[in-house]
Amino acid sequence: MGSKKKHQKKDRPPKATQASRADKHVLYQRAVQSPGADVEFFSERFEEMRGRPALRLREDFCGTALLATTWCASDPRRTAVGVDLDGATLGWGREHNVDPAGAEVAARVELIEGDVRAVVAAPADITCAMNFSYCVFKRRDELRAYLEAARRGLREDGIFIAELYGGLEAIDVLEEERELDDFTYIWEQESFNPLDHSTTCHIHFEFDDGSRIERAFTYEWRLWTIPELRELLLEAGFREVKVFWEEVEVDEDEVDEDGDAIMTGTGEYVEVTELDENQESWLVYLIALA
Ligand SMILES: C[S@@+](CC[C@H](N)C(=O)[O-])C[C@H]1O[C@@H](n2cnc3c(N)ncnc32)[C@H](O)[C@@H]1O
Structure with missing residues (x-):
């Protein structure tokens, strides 16, 4: 070490960046989740299919249990159980979602730390597995074992709802940005292996001051296809599987760089039994009837 003292700037604490002040769970919930729309969609589909209101929800992989809480807040007769392996995330959800909903709602939301394949709870009208x-x-046997457990956890006329994404862009590497009021949500598909459909994806957040939360969330998934999931649901004992596809609107006034009309999702999902064209990207709900 040299003896010369380095010239030092006055010790001022570094200015906190927007990223350092942000909470990744808050950003995730704002960017990715729409619990109100989910509750409406679930309630309507169940009532149509079963002719009675759905009262009990099981939210598998519930994370911060925002959906389970929104479900219970939507009707005083409703109860929910959220299941997740990650105790810290469940704790965050209790503090920021469940308890702030008020004692009356909170008393109807149960959170269980455990594996969705092993946790047994009071039977549900609807079990959901959101965000893929x-x-x-x-592996097929692993997924089938989960779907069998999901079916066992349902009432006799219960339904299982799962979201799936796909399309031409889903099997590629890409980075996609979406701007929200005060931050940018970035979805990165880092890798996709066509041999086994394994994919590594990340969520990053970026702020106006240039700071970022890099890899706030990382997922190691197998990207299943609709026919595979349908077959596994039937093998797991479900009687029937329906696919709900997002309706699109064609904007006649705007075209993309190839001169094709621009299509945008309406947020409304309708049952489809035939399609003759793939899309760049799509998101569907599969509903399996017990
Ligand atoms: C993509 S997040 C989903 C969060 C939330 N459900 C949503 O829709 O946004 C995946 C969650 O699944 C949980 N998880 C992964 N494997 C699990 C398992 N075998 N049993 C229970 N939870 C699991 C993780 O801890 C994580 O919170």
């Missing part, structure tokens, strides 16, 4: 979480199960 079941894609952590990469």
Whole structure:
């Protein structure tokens, strides 16, 4: 070490960046989740299919349990159980979602730390696996075992709802940005292996001051296809599987660089039994009837 003292700037604490002040769970919930729309969609589909209101929800892979809480807040007769392996995330959800909903709602939300394949709870009208979480199960027998457990956890006329994404861009590497009011949500598909459909994806957040939360969330998934998931649901004992596809609107006034009309999703999902064209990207709900 040299003896010369380095010239030092006055010790001022570094200015906190927007990234350092942000909470990744808050950003995730704002960017990715729409619990109100989910509750409406689930309630309507269940009532149509079963002719009675759905009262009990099981949210598998519940993370911060925002959906389970929104479900219970939507009707005083409703109860929910959220299941997740990650105790810290469940704790965050209790503090920021469940308890702030008020004692009356909180008393109807149960959170269980455990594996969705092993946790047994009071039977549900609807069990859901949102945001592709079941894609952590990469082998057919693993996914089938989960779907069998999901079916066992339902009432006799219960339904299972799972989200799936796909399309031409889903099997590629890419980075996609979406701007929200005060931050940018970045979805990165880092890798996709056509041999086994394994994919590594990340969520990053970026702020106006240039700071970022790099890899706030990372997922190691197998990207399942609709026919595979349908077959596994039937093998797991479900009687019927329906696919709900997002309706698109064609904007006649705007075209993309190839001169094709621009299509945008309406947020409305309708049952489809035939399609003759793939899309760049799509998101569907599969509904399996017990
Ligand atoms: C993509 S997040 C989903 C969060 C939330 N459900 C949503 O829709 O945004 C996946 C969650 O699944 C949980 N998880 C992964 N494997 C699990 C398992 N075998 N049993 C229970 N939870 C699991 C993780 O801890 C994580 O919180």
